[in-house]
């Protein structure tokens with residue numbers, strides 16, 4: 294196709310896609326482009342990706358670790374807006390890499406390696422609330438909508454939902470372990486998204502009765518752990534650690550009253 298025609302075709306394709314999308318306002322007041330796929334499809338993708346992780350990785354047999362993560366997820370998700378609260382599924386994977394993730398459709402995965410850096414329930418809540426912050430701020434939706442613009446909606450949907458539309462495509466996606474990769478579900482967020490997940494997560498943890506200073510301690514431990522030969526993956530996907538710690542510290546100070554009110558109102562999770 295000659296250059297100008299190609300450009301026109303692309304512009305038309307992009308227009309079509311953008312028309313299917315919507316703008317929304319994120320929890321911190323940022324304008325975002327979302328709606329590239331429906332919430333139902335997004336939840337389905339989350340469930341599919343989570344099922345795949347469970348197939349590929351053994352889960353811990355340590356009942357104490359399972360209880361602690363479940364307890365924190367319950368306490369944090371109880372503070373979510375209506376419609377986001379119920380039915381969160383949790384898995385603790387046997388994996389020494391300190392990492393955690395949350396997915397649309399209410400899924401939380403935590404690696405046992407996180408217990409190397411999170412030394413108490415407040416620190417662990419810091420990670421978990423951050424990941425849940427990504428979900429309720431619709432960052433997965435935003436990432437997919439952006440990817441659709443880049444790759445073409447038909448192609449991407451074909452890959453994502455291949456299992457529904459054709460054996461081959463679905464299998465290829467499953468075999469490569471790549472539903473997560475294709476959707477960018479586990480890719481680092483943009484800097485804006487990371488900051489937003491910090492803000493939303495720290496607010497949530499304080500409202501749930503976890504000490505918001507725990508998020509600061511967690512990040513500090515994460516940096517200490519990274520001084521070894523192999524930095525934790527989570528750190529490399531979450532850039533600018535020093536400046537983030539400063540911001541988390543400032544917000545923690547302003548969130549202490551929120552935390553104290555939550556405790557006074559009887560929200561005193563005992564997960565650790």
Ligand SMILES: [Zn+2]
Pocket residue numbers: 423424427482487490531
């Ligand atoms: Zn993040």
